[in-house]
Amino acid sequence: MSKPKAAIYWCASCGGCEEAVVDLNEFILDVVAAVDIVFWPVALDFKTDDIKKLADGEITVSLINGAIRTSEQEEISKLLRQKSKFVISFGSCSHLGGVPGLANFFDKNSIFQRAYIETESTVNPKKIVPKTKSENKGCELELPEFYNTVLPLNKVIEVDYYIPGCPPTPDVIKNALIALLENKLPQKGSVLTLNKALCEACERKDTKPDKVLIKKFNRTYEVIDNGKCFLEQGIICLGPATRTGCGAACIKANMPCRGCFGPTDNVLESGSKILSAIASIIETNDEEEVKKVIETIPDPAGLFYRYSLPSSIISRRLK
């Protein structure tokens, strides 16, 4: 019997998810022994044409990382969907939109304007910006289209499972792959890691009082960390609204959580969840005072939706 086929692909991402796969070290050899990787442009020599030649559903599983930012990324994702039995959305960008999803606070024009015309070092009197089709001395050149909006993978294709994290940690990847290989997958649509908030796994949890009451939020650089719960120190930590599975790596480096694993099950979106968690720890009920305390949070939208703007209820700035 032939081995099951697998594909790995990346969209708008940084390569960190690829590093995460390489960081599986010896385990990757077990994976390679168990499946045939038919497509992994970063490491293996197969082409889109080879994928097109496969029967629909012939690939057992495709792992797709990165957000959808260009036309090309959408096309390849659709092709892989057609050819795959399972599609796993891999990493924060694919799962929730990720850091590149912060671009949804702006539109394509303003992004191009800044990068190609305005920056301090750019000299561009003719205001040239990249085009999908262009001509240079009679040579025709093409580029994929840059979309106005960043999308998570599940907005362009149906996704079966999610492996969260920026990047996913080796243990999370390993457990998900074992579940897949042993055919022990949970219900479709599941996020393949524990359904618990980070706070429950945090080594500082004993210092988190039942009710944290805050008069003012501090910036990370303003205080010397005392080793206690960050919320107790008045520093915003997204632990209460974030799924665990990361090994609390940021906390161990004495830095607060920024939510890359996304929300737990039954939470519609991270942003409003953290907002309600934060609101509940403010030490006053007076509306004016609450407002003043909230104003001490720098860039709340960019902080609460750091990894999840494109997948949230309001997924972009409209005006």
Next chain:
Amino acid sequence: MKKVITIDPITRLEGHGKISIFLDDSGNVENAFFQVPEFRGFEKFCEGRAAEEMPRITSKICGVCPTAHHMASTKTLDSLFKVEPTSTAKKVRELVYNLFMFEDHLLHFFFLGGPDFLVGPEAPKEERNVIGVIKKFGVEIGKKVIQMRKDTRKVMAELMGRPTDPIFGMPGGISKGITNELKNFILKFSDEMIEFAKFVIKTFHSVVLENESYKKMILNDAYKIVTHYMGLVDENNFVNFYDGKIRVVSSKGKEIAKFPVEKYYDYIAENVEEWSYIKFPYLKSIGWKGFIDGDDSGIYRVAPLARLNVADGMATELANQEYKKMFDILEHKPVHHTLAYHWARLIEVLYAAERVKELISDKEITSDNIRNIPKNIPDEGIGVVEAPRGTLIHHYKTDENGILKKVNLIVATVNNSAAICLSIKKAAESLIKNGQVSDGILNKVEMAFRAYDPCFACATHSFPGEMPLIVEIYDKKKNLIKTIKRL
């Protein structure tokens, strides 16, 4: 009839780097384009963010060199908040940074660019990769390479939080110091690093430099372009990755600029082309003269060879010996032979290993005085490091609350973008004559850009020889007349 050759090294669909070569009516190279069809727009969407979050946001620009962005960003915060990091914090940062350079450069040598030489540029493609290297040099070497990578990343994770996306950088210092236990481990490990670097350089000498045909290839005009060079130097004009002044040396070896990074926009400008999402930096004093090389062109190069070209030497003993050897053997300074990047990279590996030992041996390294709290109102900050792939600059402007208003980034590989274009054109010109294209072109054109270890190749972890390559030849009406595939 005009023909188009599209070389799509990371496959056409991948889209992180694409090469198009155009032939004239007689079938010789008329023009070559290195296109980057990928763009995310960090310079815009960082606006509105809290400045102190930038080291954790910009590390997401690149998953292969997140440490470079994290460090450039952290240094930009020092400048923005006008706070001097404690002496220990500076040393720990530089220590981590050298561990990172050591690991990243070795990855290139064994996995990416090195196999071309170690196994051979014309070896069968299925051998021309890290597996081929292991086969040729023995499993023990393979194990050692993997072990060194694993241990280096383990130490980096201990120090910075995570190896893939560091989190320890703060204005005025770092969030986590070094324990005595970790210090002892790194001290022992640094000896292993130095020994390993010496071994790698010895291998490079015996396999590459003592092989006449390789030496000829390095010196071949197909892999030579004449440009200016840029890199960071310390107060003695020695190479430094973490800090110093930016020095620019002309194609003739003359210092033409030396400036603190705060003045970068007086010296560096960027050109925009409508056929690529990447920009093309050049020296402002000379101006953008198009895609041409030579002393009159504003195009400059960065990264290992450039750093060695602009410096007067290396700050550590063994690396400096090797530095002198390189310029003695190649006879000229600056060296314009692109393939010499590989050699320069290994000299930097040795320097990084020696520098780690120096820093970890410092008495202050385990001090818990790791942060100074910023007291000043932020407004503008600029920071620089030497990333593995060249000079990397971050520039932030904020309001009085440290909320970002403007962000500018000059990313390492971008500095080399025009030079990469030239190198590809030059290699193609010397290989494609009268419309004759063969499979042999593929790896040799790849070698012209792989020497730079450009981020689009590095970030994809493409293994040389396994890198998918398609050459498609079209007539002027875009009818496909020939396809060469290396599968």
